[in-house]
Amino acid sequence: VQLQASGGGSVQPGGSLRLSCAASGRIFNINNMGWYRQAPGKQRELVATIANIAKESITNYSDSVKGRFTISRDNAKNTVYLQMNSLQPADTAVYYCNAKRVVKGIIYGSTYWGQGTQVTVSS
Secondary structure (H helix, E strand, O other): OEEEEEOOEEEOOOOOEEEEEEEEOOOOOOOEEEEEEEOOOOOOEEEEEEEEEOOEEEEEEOOOOOOOEEEEEEOOOOEEEEEEOOOOHHHOEEEEEEEEEEEOOEEEEEEEEOOOEEEEEOO
16 A cells, blocks of 8 residues: 655644645555644654445544634545644644555554655744
């Protein structure tokens, strides 16, 4: 499985960005995709995930981005998006796309990561 992330950049506080992550390869077992981020000197943390469960999309967000970020998925394009609004300096980080298979909370097989895309929020 290969993940190609794009869409990072620099914006002022209050601005918006949209990240994209296109998956390719042997993706037929992947049912959970999402975004994590890592700021300088900090551990990588969850931003948002979207899971396909019983043909429904179940989303999960960290408390710090709820109400500001929206994750979505285009199954036809095997692409996940992260719409980020009302960006704050605390959102500055490298954002990583993630893909895996999760069944009843257990990860099966490998976890795949994209190459990371920088998001900088500064005035």
